[in-house]
Amino acid sequence: xxxxxxxxxxxxxxxxxxxxxxxxxxxxxxxxxxxxxxxIRKGNYPLxxxxxxxxxxxxxxxxxxxxxYSVIGYFLIGLNNAFAxxxxxxxxxxxxxxxLISVCPTMHILYAGDLVAVTFLIALYFLFKSYQxxxxxxxxxxxxxxxxxxxxxxxxxxxxxxxxxxxxYSFQSLHPKSFFASLIGWSVPYWFLxxxxxxxxxxxxxxxxxxxxxxxxSILFGFRPWELATIGYILLLYMVSSSHCLIAGYEDKIRxxxxxxxxxxxxxxxxxxxxxQPALYPHLFSLLLIGTSILIGHLFVLTNSRSSNLFxxxxxxxxxxxxGFNLWTLL
Numbered sequence: 001x002x003x004x005x006x007x008x009x010x011x012x013x014x015x016x017x018x019x020x021x022x023x024x025x026x027x028x029x030x031x032x033x034x035x036x037x038x039x040i041r042k043g044n045y046p047l048x049x050x051x052x053x054x055x056x057x058x059x060x061x062x063x064x065x066x067x068x069y070s071v072i073g074y075f076l077i078g079l080n081n082a083f084a085x086x087x088x089x090x091x092x093x094x095x096x097x098x099x100l101i102s103v104c105p106t107m108h109i110l111y112a113g114d115l116v117a118v119t120f121l122i123a124l125y126f127l128f129k130s131y132q133x134x135x136x137x138x139x140x141x142x143x144x145x146x147x148x149x150x151x152x153x154x155x156x157x158x159x160x161x162x163x164x165x166x167x168x169y170s171f172q173s174l175h176p177k178s179f180f181a182s183l184i185g186w187s188v189p190y191w192f193l194x195x196x197x198x199x200x201x202x203x204x205x206x207x208x209x210x211x212x213x214x215x216x217x218s219i220l221f222g223f224r225p226w227e228l229a230t231i232g233y234i235l236l237l238y239m240v241s242s243s244h245c246l247i248a249g250y251e252d253k254i255r256x257x258x259x260x261x262x263x264x265x266x267x268x269x270x271x272x273x274x275x276x277q278p279a280l281y282p283h284l285f286s287l288l289l290i291g292t293s294i295l296i297g298h299l300f301v302l303t304n305s306r307s308s309n310l311f312x313x314x315x316x317x318x319x320x321x322x323x324g325f326n327l328w329t330l331l
Contacts, residue, residue: 007312011092011301020095024102027323031105032062035330038109046208047193048112048153056110065110068118072286073097075121076293083128085259086298087252093297100289103323104230105330106282112153113283119150120157120287127167128259136173137181144185152189154283155209156273161186163269167262222278226329231274233322234292237315238267241295244303251302260298263291
């Protein structure tokens with residue numbers, strides 16, 4: 001271990017994930033003390049409002065958000081172990097996820113996108129399972145069931161349905177049968193919603209997700225300073241890690257390259273959507289960090305050079321600097 005660089009000692013260390021969790025808890029507590037009355041961006045999502053008001057007490061919004069992020073972090077480990085994206089049983093992608101989410105105090109409050117991120121990650125799992133499957137209809141059906149479930153709380157998730165179709169096509173699993181299976185899977189949650197809305201006499205619950213899709217807000221550069229700094233930091237990491245995946249992709253298996261290329265494309269679409277609709281930043285940020293954490297973990301685990309070690313140290317310093325800047329800006 002002494003002969004290894006600092007980057008490799010951290011990424012391969014058994015205490016990296018526990019340390020990241022402790023740092024995350026400390027950031028959560030500090031933001032709760034310094035920013036007890038954070039402004040929550042309201043959305044026109046009636047199903048989410050019903051769930052939030054009936055199931056989440058006011059004092060528990062930070063606790064429930066941390067629990068959801070912990071669930072996502074656990075699923076990230078399972079996703080890597082199932083598909084060997086980083087070529088080893090690594091948990092560094094979860095550690096990176098915790099650190100990235102911790103430096104954004106406004107994300108410590110529960111948003112619809114946090115719960116949707118769980119369904120989004122499960123949908124990714126089934127999409128990856130469909131890779132070159134001759135009978136892929138069941139996998140795409142389940143993937144799009146979870147996309148449909150997430151879109152009930154965050155309707156704009158429907159815009160990513162074509163992205164998942166492109167991914168299925170690149171995985172050679174999109175056939176006429178699986179295509180119609182995906183449509184049926186996406187519609188299943190809406191059939192349940194239609195039944196509930198009809199029996200309860202509140203048909204507006206069924207119409208509202210579709211009305212929200214056409215409610216495209218004005219394309220304005222409406223980022224606040226801390227949002228701009230955070231997006232810029234993550235965009236830099238995304239560009240560097242994506243470039244590494246594309247340049248050094250020959251070291252991975254063909255299957256792994258397909259997964260990584262899809263994550264690069266998916267995150268690119270999320271970045272574009274955030275740029276077009278800054279008002280949806282809190283909901284899309286949780287989705288963005290899923291793929292970004294995997295790409296960054298792939299970069300730091302599988303590189304061992306002086307330049308990568310220096311970049312790793314700069315990234316850590318920048319991470320804590322970003323947290324301080326965000327706190328100072330929001331005070």
